[in-house]
Amino acid sequence: MVSLQQSLKQYFGYDSFRDGQEEIINQALLDRDLLVIMPTGGGKSLCFQLPALLKKGVSIVVSPLISLMQDQVMALQDNGINATFLNSTVNFNEIRQREEDILAGKIKLLYLAPERLVSEKFQQFLQILASTVTISFFAIDEAHCISEWGHDFRQEYRQLRQLRFRFPHIPIMALTATATTRVQKDIITQLNLKTPAIHRFSFNRSNLYYEVQPRQKRNYQQVFNLINRLEGSGIVYCFSRKTTEDLASRLHQDGISALPYHAGLSDEVRSKYQNSFIRDDVRVMVATLAFGMGINKPDVRFVIHHDLPRNIESYYQESGRAGRDGDPAKCILLYNPSDEYKIHYFIKQKENIQEQKIAYQQLEKVLEYAQTNYCRRIVQLSYFGERFKGDCDCCDNCLNPKDIEDWTIEAQKFLSCIARTQEKFGIKHIIAVLKGSKSDKVYKYGHHLLSTYGIGKDKTVQEWEYLGKSLIYQGFLNQSNDSYKILKLNKESWEILKSKKQVKIAVVNTNSSKIIDNYHPKALEVELLLQRLKKLRKKLADQENIAPYVIFGDSTLKIMAQMQPQNLKSLAKLSGVTEYKVNKYGNYFIEEIVYFLNEENLTVALPSNTQMKTLQLYQQGLTIPQIAKERNFAVSTIITHLTELIELNQSIDIDKFVLSKKKEVILKTIKEMGEQPLKILKEKLGDNYSYDEIKLVKAWYQKMNNQN
Known part of the structure; x- marks a missing residue:
């Protein structure tokens, strides 16, 4: 019998499975219902593609976007795997031909949009398929779309609940990269999964660097400078179509190949632009949220959010489009408090009160992420029910630590107030009591009579709020997951109250x-x-x-x-x-x-990443041939880097590379002949002087002239 590893090598060329894949595939082969929550880049698609090839019949894959299903089918076909899709881009005759191939058993994976899958006409086709070729299983990709608690809820996904009733014996595999505990339960309920095996992996993407910068007034220059210093391809997400168009246009004018992407463009133009990005014909895609879901480009090196995202799940998904290949990538959010009011406006446009309530809760968590002084992964991962200890060494807060202060006494006041209010309230009410508020709610419950009433007037509301969140982040206090956010004491809380544990929090020092x-x-x-x-x-x-x-x-x-x-x-x-x-x-x-x-022009005179690597090796004392060997570059390329670094006003001592006597002769020749191409100077100087030597001295001479 062929082993799973052999099949993996045969169909996909991999020698080994990634973490968790093999167990998921084995359970799929046993016809179990499955819920798989696996982060982007974890190899989620393989979990249904390989068992589809090993099981009898055809597997039906539900995908929310045309581009996603086309990309995956193209990749499968390129591996010699019989896969196809049916969607609005396929004409009637081609659909008919593909359906014939499916019923003839020539297809192993069929990709569909949810609307087509649940349509009455196609349900008839599925009934015939199930009774002849057989359907091995249904794979629901991007399964979070089925839940109203998910970040990308889609009504058409709700109809997928029909599958269990129409095909009760066919297993269902639900897969998503993001799902809170609430969303996971909702997926199981909506799809009526039968005692599913749940595979939930860490949401931590350790190769991604997270950073939040205050968005500057001259935000175009800020974005331009960021992109100019970053390597590789990237995505810039914007809130509005206008900003998207303006940024893309200005970047293009300033020499950075960029294209806009938003819902206002035609399907044809969007498809063209997307392909240009995927194929590296263009370096940067400036886009609204219409772009990115299911994009298979693995080597996106950076994602910049020009505006505040609406919720953590969206931000996790969008920023997670960087570094899918596992290599380091950067995720930078530009934050301006005014973004909150824009999002508030759109939330108010929702007619459904429950949807508004959910949206406000999600926004609150995004604001925590943008404003925290702690490791950003603590906030991000806690949203998905995952506790992270911090100190990730891969976010701005961990690499740029704030002052650590002892707030044990303040924590005791805060926790004592929670205890005295019988652990029935959220942060805002606890702060109101501590601050001595005269609100109706405080008096209604008689909390103005408590010993903790008014003992926190020395701190601002913001400081108390930050302390409360810090206690939750550090696991010193529990908070309910419902909309009430009730605070509950835990074992650590009581240790703090008994002075057996200290509380230290990171704060921004006012003096600095x-x-x-x-x-x-x-x-x-x-x-x-x-x-x-x-x-x-x-x-x-x-x-x-x-x-x-x-x-x-x-x-x-x-x-x-x-x-x-x-x-x-x-x-x-x-x-x-x-x-x-x-x-x-x-x-x-x-x-x-x-x-x-x-220093003059510091913001525009920084070396590129590749120049920087050469500079670092030079500063470590390596010779030019050693640097070339270390970087696997030609010596001439390293010489070019060094001359560029000299022009960028970096401290390069050319005396290490050019003998003083030669340097004097080259300088004399340059002064006599004036600004001339290297070839002319070389002809004048003769064979005893190399192009590399002339190039370095010329760059040094021009730098000296510019400084004078």
């Missing part, structure tokens, strides 16, 4: 808020500053004849480069910085940081 507010983490800028600080540290260490780490460890320099303190008081708060070192070395490092931040 200017630095934090103005700091927008940019990996290249941080790396450049870090290298500058290392050079300064080495210089000081050499003067004292000591090892550089004695002055400051690397971890301290990294934090310094990230936080960019501009005064001694801010510097003293960083990890690894003592008062003695502030007094002895502080001014040197502050001067270097301030000088770096004030």
Whole structure:
């Protein structure tokens, strides 16, 4: 008997399964109902494609988008697998031919939209298919669409509940990349799954870097600078069609290949643009939410949200289109508080009160994500019922840590108030009691008579709210999952109340808020500053004849480069910085940081990622041939990088690569002949001088002239 691994190799070319795939496939082969919640990039499609090939009959796959089913069918056919789809893009004669092939047993996977699947006419076709060729199972992809609690609820998906009644003995496999506990239960109920095997994987995408930046007034320049510093292809999501069109047009004018994508474009144009992006004919897709669901492009290196998403699930899905190949990718959200009011407006347009209520709850969680000072994965993953310890080292908050303060006393006040109100209220009411509110609700329950009434007047509402959320994030307090968000004490809560456990929270220090507010983490800028600080540290260490780490460890320099303190008081708060070192070395490092931040044209003179990698190796002392070998590039390419870095005002010492006597002759020739192409200079200088040497000296000479 052929093993699953052999089949995997045969049909898909893989030598081994990803985590969880093999167990899911084995259960599918046993005709079990299944619910699979697997993050994007986890190999979800294989979980129904392989068993479809191994089971008798044809498997029916429900897919919400034409582009999704076409992409998957094309990929399957390219592997020699008999798959097809039926949708509105196929003419009548072709549909008839495909149906004949299906009934002849020539097709193993059939992709359909939910509308076609549940139509009466097609149900008749399915009845014939089930009684002849047989239907091996139904696979409901993007199954969250069936739930009103899901981020992309679609009415047509609700009709899929008919499948169990019409085909009671055919197993159903529901699959999605995102589903809260509530949505999971709803999927099981709506599809009437029979004791399904539930496979739920971590939602954590460890290869994705998450960051939130305040959206600047000149937000186009902000987006342009971000894209200019990022490598590879990317998506920029916008709230409106107008912003989408404007951004795409300006990016194109400024030399970044970009196209718009929104529902106002014709199907033909959208399809054309989407293909251009998938095939790397265009680097950036600027799109509304109409773009992306089911896009199979695995190498999207960045996703930028120009506006606040409406809910965490949408953001998780949209940002998750980056890095599907498992390689590092960046997800950046540009946040402006005014976005909240725009979303409020659209929520109010919903006629259904229940839908409004759900939308407001979802918006509240997005705001938590945008505003938190903790690891962003804590907020993101908690939405899906997953507890994450934080310290992911792959979000802006973890890489740019805030001040940690002891708030144990405040936490005791907060938790005591919860206990005295009998654990029946949410955060807002607890804060009202602590702040000594005279609201009707406080007096109605007699909470103005409690000992905790008014004991929290020294903190703002925002500070108490942040403490409450911090306690929940850290697992020191429970919160109900319903719309009431009732706070409940747990074991850790009582340990805090008994002073057996401390509470420390990350806060934005008011004395250094200017630095934090103005700091927008940019990996290249941080790396450049870090290298500058290392050079300064080495210089000081050499003067004292000591090892550089004695002055400051690397971890301290990294934090310094990230936080960019501009005064001694801010510097003293960083990890690894003592008062003695502030007094002895502080001014040197502050001067270097301030000088770096004030350099002319810093925002537009940063090296590209590939130039940066060459610069790092050069700063480590490698020779040009060594750098070329390390990067698997030609020596001439490294020379080009170095000349470009010289032009970008980076500190490159060409004396390491060109003998001083040769340098003098080349300089003399350049001065005599003026601005001339390399070929002319080479002919004048002769065979004793290489193009590489001339190129480096010319770049250095031009830099000197520009500075003068």
